[in-house]
Amino acid sequence: MSSVSTRDALITAATDLLDAGGVDAVTLREVGHRAGVSHNAPYKHFADKQALLAAVAARELADLTEAMRFGTEQLSAGELVEAAMLGYVAWALRHPNRFTLVFGPWTTDCAELGERAGVAWSLIVQAVTAAQVAGELPAGDPERLAALIRATTHGAIVLALTGHLSASGKGHANADDLVHDLFTRLRVT
Amino acid sequence: MSSVSTRDALITAATDLLDAGGVDAVTLREVGHRAGVSHNAPYKHFADKQALLAAVAARELADLTEAMRFGTEQLSAGELVEAAMLGYVAWALRHPNRFTLVFGPWTTDCAELGERAGVAWSLIVQAVTAAQVAGELPAGDPERLAALIRATTHGAIVLALTGHLSASGKGHANADDLVHDLFTRLRVT
């Protein structure tokens, strides 16, 4: 029991440090201190620092899935896909450091992570398929169309987070605008 | 003179280490050793480690601009934009660690970096504008359309690098396919 809550406290402490100062600020010593244990107690719950970060990412993936569900009541199939992507954008802009952690260059390593990501994105493919059936999105391989939507959304977030968006003159489009633009173009077809 | 070549050697050594083992493998001690100087000689050329990494990123941005120009002879305005994006994809997949460094969460910090990125992407806006004039891309704010294209390309690369693309079943679309899909949808309009 105590071990479970300690493990959870470690993940929470790591998430707090991540939010406050980025992944470099997540030090096992500070994580342990905030969780009320010694600086090497984490090794009894995680293989190493990367495993702890993977646990943080796994928890956040569940959070992201929830954020994509927010306010999607009483929407058409096509609107639901767009709303989910806007929820994705909102989550990422709200927790930029969690976003960069979850989609860092090591997602493949952890099996649990890949699994949870697969679940989250299979929901998107489902929604895209429904929108295609409803005639709100163009025909074609749903997985491929979902990948396109996903790529645009992801890229819009990255551009927004790195400041490559607001810097580009008076157009001052934000990530939401880019996602909306994509859906507008897709629906015209 | 010697200082210039030392500075250059430091950047080259850092780039090699980046390619080999990611940004974490870039240690000032190993950089100095590979450049034939002591482990703290870099501080005579760069304020700190981040400044060295920023110099690496700045050099790579020039490389990226070149990659986007590759093989763009005898193409229509619309094809030129797509070819530039495919060049961007090819560069990123060829040097994944440089890609994640250049578009890391700190691009805003360095003035030179922001400047060079601005130059690179203003070329894209120019090409997009030309394609619009030629009727190969839909009308609208060129900066905003360029941002959409840019976001999709960037997102497709990230998805490919993190393995979120090939894992999604039989569709097995790669980054090139997604970029091509976007241009296909845009041209239909």
Added chain:
DNA sequence: ACCTGAACACCGTTCAAGT
């Protein structure tokens, strides 16, 4: 102006030992 060697503080990880 550029470089070096020693030193400091910090961190990930391991280990022997405790309950």
Added chain:
DNA sequence: ACCTGAACACCGTTCAAGT
């Protein structure tokens, strides 16, 4: 089974000193 304190190797950064 879970935790601790000490220890080791490594790294970023600083400093006094050398040419």
